[in-house]
Amino acid sequence: MTMSRFLNGAEASRQYGVLAGHCAASLMWADPLADAAAGALQPLGESWWPMVLKALEPGAGALPDAPPALAALIAALPPEPTAEEWEALEAGRAAIARTGNSASLVVQCALLAIDAWAPPMTTSPQQASRQLSETGDWWLKLHAPGGLRRGADGYKATLRVRLTNAFRRRAVRETGTWDRRAWGEPINQGDLFAQISAFTAVLLDGLHRMGYRLTQAEKDGYYVFWRYAAAVLGLHKTWLGMIDAERCGPFWKMWLLVNPPPNAQAQAQANRTLDAFARTGGGAAFLDRVLLSGMTHWLLGRDVAQGLGVPNGPMTYLLPAIYPPTSYLAQRLGGSRERRLTRTVAALARS
Template sequence: MSTDSPRLHPDIPEGAAVPRVPTWYVDRTAARERFGEAVDSFGPFLMRGDPPADELVAVLNELRPAQANRMLQQALDEGIASVRRPPRAFVQFFRQIDEIPLWLDWDKLDRGGRAVLRTGPLGAVVLACYSLPLSYASPDGSKPLTASGRLVQRASRRLTETARFLVETCRPGGLRRGAEGFKITIRVRLMHAQVRRLLLQRKSWPYERWGIPVNQAYMAGTNVLFSSVLIEGLSKLGYEVPQAERDDIVQLWRYGGLLSGVDSTICAATEAEGLRLIRLIHAVMDPPDDDSRALVKALMEAPLELAKSPAQKVVAQRLVDLLYGLSRHLVGEDLANTLAYPRTSWRHVAPVLRGMNMMMNSFQRRVPESRDALYRFGLEAWERVIENGLAGIPAAFDFRKATVGDQGGPTHAP
């Protein structure tokens, strides 16, 4: 045990003895043979949170709710300089997010956002059937979501909020200072900090065993689900993303990752880095457990949650079978079996869908102007998903709504 490392979190006593890596992170021989020293470099990120956000949330919780909300909203809308006598944690946090990296190219980010939104329903399918199952398959990474059973029961709402986060990030200028995507990204970051705070305060989170909740390693892994992993999933279904646009997408989420609190040393800068990171996570993690299976099941069966009438339930069940079939194709037989996917005849639809997408690729190459029409169609499709899923209840992304349930887990976290 080491006691000379920096303080991990405001709710872990200063000088507390903490391991360099979680206790489960041992005997990673097979992963080390494949990834070498990267395995040793990766482990400590499982014990790191997001100090600027953690410090800010600690201060926000000491203020009156109205005062905290007013100061936060003003800083998001007008900048920290407009806030009268802000606490030190406010100043440090907003100075960090106001730093623009030298590599940032706003035109690339706009092109990357348009490329993602152009995927429309197919992009939503890949997110639900490939990106998120890969994330939930990690047993310790999924613990903040599954420690409270309520989140498993709110899969459709959580997926819709994730879609809104994605769309606002991908709109032109979505991550510029004061834009809606920028504000949502910061609010989600503070929600994650609140989750860390509440779990650690309850003293029921075994950080020595599981690592810091919502830690740097899985923040970075989650970030690449929207870039490198999304691109890979689209490719598996025959959808072609031109090489230039692939890099545009990665740079969009690279900057989004920095705003989300991902350490720059682990925030993927290229498509290859993103894929290597997700492969490394799956190489070092333990096999999916019952919590992982419960979370993925809730995700796949979210359409049943929204169905009301018998006719709607019949349609929803067919959609669920389709989602399981496509997800089996995307994640592979081994992981699908470990996650207890049922076998449905819909798994054979993936080659058909791949052929249709390849024909669409050919059409786009022959008729370049069709890309603008596909962008408008894709954006409208994403917005319909969000409108139907939210059902008139706005997604607030309020860090104070991140509460801990009776089992010690957060009852709200996107």
């Protein structure tokens, strides 16, 4: 019997109320516009992305022969934020960008949990490394100054992630092995909201543990940043209004509660991913692996880290003592740390 993707429903309802109902309903809810566009673009092979870029250019006549499904997707992209929203989201983005590699460490730890608690869609180490590099590349582009301006690299990369998710859904469905009745749609709306929760609530909590002290305006602005980024990414407007501190944190905990815990295969994949990230970190692989394992326990908590099968060690207890006092150095060395992350992403892409 295939395990359901919504376990512990009564306990989830007791703890999280209506969020549990939203999560259960989201399992069958994907991204029809992106799915239709992916279906129309698939026959183009490797040339699908240049067509999307052309269709994204200003002017209705930029690509008159674009597939109707692609034109519909482009037409439905969210309107530009107001000047006030731009000011807020740029303040939030800049605050996160100043933390340099620290933010990326939190995100990479959270992505391990997202991959492990969801039904398997990739199994090979090569695929895991490629996805890690693609996520890192997207992250860097998205958090560049003005990265969310329409036509900017971060905006285009976000749209590409949306369509790549649609291609992945299509490929998974075509295998005939995906149990839709038990698991719902691949990369459904609940999965997307879980990712946004990791990129906001989990990230901000992790940075606070690391010793970074963002102002309330910066944290509020970062939620504004992700409300717009998530709209481009294909999150439905029903969920967009829930991207705030009051709901993203609880949703993350609930998502871990209702999804099946990682099996041995998922645990092995999580550790292979940590190994790959350690090998490309620029230092001693063993030291980097110990550090990353400790980071996972510290930032995600013991239960999540144990669920991932990540070994515990002394760094779990040393990091809370040594990282916060030096976080001000991380902010001042953000440029060099960001360059190190860029090298890591490039190395993963080649692996």
